[in-house]
Amino acid sequence: MIKDSLINCVIIDDDLASIKIIEALVKRLPFLDLKASFDNPVAAAHYLSSEETELIFLDVEMPGITGLELISTFMKNQCVIVISSKRDYAFDAFSLNVVDYLEKPILDYSRFLTAVLKAQSVLSKRLATHVGVNLFVKVDSIFHNVIMDDILWIEAFGDYVKITVGDKVMTTLATMKSMEKRLPTLQFVRVHKSFVVNIKKIKQIELNSLQIENKIIPVSAFYRDSLMKKLQVL
Amino acid sequence: MEEEENDYEFSALSKLVNDEKILHEIFSMYLKTIPNTVAGIKKDFENKEWVAAKIKIHQIRPFFIYAFELELIETLDRWRDLKDDSLADLNYLVDLSRLERKTARIITKLNVRVSLYDKGFIN
Numbered sequence: 001m002i003k004d005s006l007i008n009c010v011i012i013d014d015d016l017a018s019i020k021i022i023e024a025l026v027k028r029l030p031f032l033d034l035k036a037s038f039d040n041p042v043a044a045a046h047y048l049s050s051e052e053t054e055l056i057f058l059d060v061e062m063p064g065i066t067g068l069e070l071i072s073t074f075m076k077n078q079c080v081i082v083i084s085s086k087r088d089y090a091f092d093a094f095s096l097n098v099v100d101y102l103e104k105p106i107l108d109y110s111r112f113l114t115a116v117l118k119a120q121s122v123l124s125k126r127l128a129t130h131v132g133v134n135l136f137v138k139v140d141s142i143f144h145n146v147i148m149d150d151i152l153w154i155e156a157f158g159d160y161v162k163i164t165v166g167d168k169v170m171t172t173l174a175t176m177k178s179m180e181k182r183l184p185t186l187q188f189v190r191v192h193k194s195f196v197v198n199i200k201k202i203k204q205i206e207l208n209s210l211q212i213e214n215k216i217i218p219v220s221a222f223y224r225d226s227l228m229k230k231l232q233v234l
Numbered sequence: 235m236e237e238e239e240n241d242y243e244f245s246a247l248s249k250l251v252n253d254e255k256i257l258h259e260i261f262s263m264y265l266k267t268i269p270n271t272v273a274g275i276k277k278d279f280e281n282k283e284w285v286a287a288k289i290k291i292h293q294i295r296p297f298f299i300y301a302f303e304l305e306l307i308e309t310l311d312r313w314r315d316l317k318d319d320s321l322a323d324l325n326y327l328v329d330l331s332r333l334e335r336k337t338a339r340i341i342t343k344l345n346v347r348v349s350l351y352d353k354g355f356i357n
Contacts, residue, residue: 015293017263024251061292085295105296107246 006033007123008052012044012067013037013059013083018104022057022083025112032116041065045074053078055119059104060084060093071096077126079119124185135182137163139170146170148187152201152212154179156194164215189230191219199230243302258351261344268297272337279326284318301340306333 009032011022019037026032035053038044041062048056048070056078060067068089071080082093085104093101099122100115135151136143152164156176163170163179180188180196190196191210195217203211205227210217219227244261251257271290278287291314298306309329313321350356 015296017260017267018296020256020260020263021247021251024253024256028252085292105247105299106250107299109250 006031007054007120008033008035009055009057010035010044010047010053011037011057012041012062012070013057014039014041014062015059018059018083021106025106025109026057028109029113029116031120041067041070045070048074048078054123055079055081055116057081057083058098060086060089068092068096071098079122081115081119137170137172139172144170148183149198149200151183151188151198153198153215153217154188154196186230189223189227191217191223191227193220193222194218205231244300246302247300254351254356258348258356261348264297265341265344265348268294268337269341272334276330276334279330282322284321287321288314288318303336303340306336309333 009026011019011026011034013019013022016039019039023034023037026034032055035051036047038047042064045065047053056075058067058070058080060082061084065073067082067084071093080093080096080098081100081102082089082098083102083104083106084093087103090101099119102111102115106112133148135146135148137146138144146163146165150165152166154176155162155164157171159173159175160171161174161176161179163172176190176194176196180190183196187199188196189199197210197212197217201212203213205211205219208219208221210219210227244257247260248257251260271294275287275290275294278284278290291310295307295310295314298310309332313324313326313329316324347356
């Protein structure tokens with residue numbers, strides 16, 4: 001589960017009232033981060049080609065380009081929940097690998113929630129399996145191949161992050177959030193606003209800190225629960 | 235009498251959205267669009283513009299579902315699913331006048347609700 005990170009999403013529907021309703025439903029789920037809503041599918045296609053989007057709530061019948069055309073032409077690996085007032089498109093939609101198909105208008109919040117949870121599960125599985133075993137880290141215009149397993153911890157450093165691998169420290173331009181997205185969620189965990197650690201490398205954990213090699217890393221109260229949930233504790 | 239009971243029933247939508255401010259915005263949107271769309275359907279029927287009529291029928295369908303107008307939904311679905319040439323043969327005048335009448339009634343109720351919100355009686 002991507003419990004600890006937000007899923008960014010967009011709504012594409014030519015009906016403004018429908019958009020408003022879906023926005024209200026999205027707002028009820030704190031793990032969804034609504035980035036934009038479009039009543040114009042062409043503008044949405046433009047947005048999708050340049051912005052990273054994980055989940056799309058998509059109408060089918062729209063002027064200019066249909067939702068299904070949008071999926072087959074412009075979408076890469078986003079999760080799509082189709083919301084349409086016609087059931088006729090369900091077969092085609094599922095053959096395009098949509099996560100779920102909701103009938104419009106939405107009347108049942110739990111049905112909407114089920115669809116979103118399905119998407120969340122698909123995204124987290126994808127993240128756990130899709131994330132590669134290595135990461136190329138750019139330092140001074142050179143890309144270094146880093147085996148993820150070998151990473152000990154990552155520390156925020158202004159606009160940069162410091163990645164500690166064995167006795168080496170690599171400083172690269174990135175945010176902690178973007179690093180978290182690239183790392184396997186089952187193996188790496190945020191323990192502090194400035195630290196992500198490799199669970200496999202933890203030697204011991206105390207109330208407010210943990211130890212990896214000889215380094216003592218702070219564990220903030222905010223992240224302690226998510227750390228403990230990821231550990232196998234006897 | 236039967237029409238009086240449910241034709242402004244937006245309880246499913248109210249439960250779903252659960253926020254008076256957003257509901258107010260949605261109802262205001264309906265007030266701006268639905269009467270014009272229904273008038274457009276009438277015009278399209280008169281001008282035998284079946285494709286344009288079907289698009290509008292498709293657009294207003296969610297509104298009438300939220301308004302709990304199940305009989306009207308049946309009519310709209312029948313119109314929407316008919317082939318264009320069959321629509322030309324359809325005797326639609328009775329259903330069209332029912333659509334206009336019910337729309338007017340729901341819109342009046344929504345107008346009252348929006349005014350009450352604007353005046354601070356609903357929050």
